[in-house]
Amino acid sequence: xxxxxxxxxxxxxxxxxxxxxxxxxxxxxxxxxxxxxxxxxxxxxxxxxxxxxxxxxxxxxxxxxxxxxxxxxxxxxxxxxxxxxxxxxxxxxxxxxxxxxxxxxxxxxxxxxxxxxxxxxxxxxxxxxxxxxxxxxxxxxxxxxxxxxxxxxxxxxxxxxxxxxxxxxxxxxxxxxxxxxxxxxxxxxxxxxxxxxxxxxxxxxxxxxxxxxxxxxxx
Amino acid sequence: xxxxxxxxxxxxxxxxxxxxxxxxxxxxxxxxxxxxxxxxxxxxxxxxxxxxxxxxxxxxxxxxxxxxxxxxxxxxxxxxxxxxxxxxxxxxxxxxxxxxxxxxxxxxxxxxxxxxx
Numbered sequence: 001x002x003x004x005x006x007x008x009x010x011x012x013x014x015x016x017x018x019x020x021x022x023x024x025x026x027x028x029x030x031x032x033x034x035x036x037x038x039x040x041x042x043x044x045x046x047x048x049x050x051x052x053x054x055x056x057x058x059x060x061x062x063x064x065x066x067x068x069x070x071x072x073x074x075x076x077x078x079x080x081x082x083x084x085x086x087x088x089x090x091x092x093x094x095x096x097x098x099x100x101x102x103x104x105x106x107x108x109x110x111x112x113x114x115x116x117x118x119x120x121x122x123x124x125x126x127x128x129x130x131x132x133x134x135x136x137x138x139x140x141x142x143x144x145x146x147x148x149x150x151x152x153x154x155x156x157x158x159x160x161x162x163x164x165x166x167x168x169x170x171x172x173x174x175x176x177x178x179x180x181x182x183x184x185x186x187x188x189x190x191x192x193x194x195x196x197x198x199x200x201x202x203x204x205x206x207x208x209x210x211x212x213x214x215x216x217x218x219x
Numbered sequence: 220x221x222x223x224x225x226x227x228x229x230x231x232x233x234x235x236x237x238x239x240x241x242x243x244x245x246x247x248x249x250x251x252x253x254x255x256x257x258x259x260x261x262x263x264x265x266x267x268x269x270x271x272x273x274x275x276x277x278x279x280x281x282x283x284x285x286x287x288x289x290x291x292x293x294x295x296x297x298x299x300x301x302x303x304x305x306x307x308x309x310x311x312x313x314x315x316x317x318x319x320x321x322x323x324x325x326x327x328x329x330x331x332x333x334x335x336x
Contacts, residue, residue: 093270094284094316095277111279118274125267145324147287151270154263154291183326 024071024082025211028127031137032148033060033090033117036168038067040137040194041087045069047200053087059103061117063089066127076205081212088127089120091148128155133162133211135203140167140175140191144183153184162210166203167191223254223318223333230259238262242269246276249285249315254333260289260311269313286319288312288329 029037038056045051053067070084095117100110128134134156138144156163165184167177170191177191190206192199226248233241242265248255261269266287273285289311312319312331323330 091270092284093273093287095274096283096316097279114277114279118277121274122271125271128267143324145326147266147289150289150291151263151266155267158263 023080023212024084025132026084026086026130027133027135027207027211028086028088028131029135029137030088030124030128030152031090032139032146033092034058035090035137035139035142036194037090037137038063038087040135040166040168040192041067041069041085043194043197043200044074044083044085044204045072047197047204048072048074053085059100059105059113061090061092061095061100061113061120063087064113064116064120065089066120066123074204074207076201076208079208081208083207083211086127086131088124089117091121091124091152092117093147095121128159128161131161133164135207136163136165137168137194138165138180139169140177140180141169141172144180149183153187163187164203164206164210165189166194168194170198171196221335223252223335225254225256225333227256228258233257233259238265238268241265242272245269245313246272249313250276250282252315252318254312254314254319257289257311257313260292260308262292262308265308282315284316286312286314286316286321286331288321288324288331290326290329 029041031037038054042052042056045053049069049072051069053069054063056062066089067087068084072083072085074081074083095114097110097114100113101107105113136149136152138149165180165187167180167189169175170177171193177189181189188206188210190199190203192203236244241261245255276282277284290309292308312329318334320332320334321329322332
């Protein structure tokens with residue numbers, strides 16, 4: 001590695017944290033339904049602890065209760081961060097049980113899923129009070145200008161919570177991380193595939209850099 | 220002749236209400252089937268409160284939730300924060316999810332469709 005590259009890679013804050021930092025943070029994985037939140041939570045947990053949080057599914061609102069995996073130590077080679085990962089239910093403004101019928105659920109199952117999903121949305125929103133930072137997961141095959149993304153981002157900015165945007169599903173042909181980056185130019189946007197693990201090391205490095213312990217301010 | 224009402228709500232109308240009153244007002248109008256265009260939208264915290272209240276009221280037979288579209292408020296600089304100046308939220312359209320559909324949204328335009336079943 002050349003001198004200039006070493007200078008470029010040197011982060012004073014990172015080195016200080018490596019020496020002094022007691023770094024244990026609670027990080028919420030947020031986003032709309034079906035963007036891959038549980039797949040990412042499972043990947044993080046599996047990569048660093050050999051465990052998983054729960055099943056992922058193509059049916060929206062598979063995760064209807066927040067799940068936490070504690071004491072995951074993420075290391076980027078120079079510094080590390082102890083993370084409690086919170087896999088939150090997808091946030092939505094509408095839930096129609098008819099949408100679940102096309103996935104083969106009976107009406108009774110679909111109605112129950114819809115009811116539980118509404119409770120999950122409320123739980124996800126309430127978790128915002130208890131996290132130190134957020135990975136906002138977006139599907140980079142979809143339009144990023146959704147109200148859910150904007151509402152979550154607005155809340156994070158108002159609460160001054162550190163956020164990393166992960167542009168998921170980069171492995172799909174129709175993905176467009178550039179569109180997502182242009183929608184949120186003031187934030188770190190990391191293109192990843194939670195499914196294949198593509199670029200996941202970049203996400204870990206960014207997490208260590210962004211989510212160091214800091215005093216959380218009230219909204 | 221039946222139709223769907225689209226009501227423009229002035230900034231003055233909402234400014235006189237607390238957050239709880241705003242949300243209560245908006246939800247009660249939406250549950251009546253009205254579509255609202257707010258001259259100044261809701262703060263991010265009010266938006267999440269609205270989503271929470273909406274989820275509380277979802278009823279598979281009557282009310283599936285809301286469609287809401289707007290833009291992020293401009294970012295407040297550190298100097299403006301010190302001076303206590305907060306950019307107001309921007310124009311927002313809100314309606315019942317079974318009557319208002321978003322067709323397209325990008326950084327400069329929101330296209331919606333009103334469905335009269």
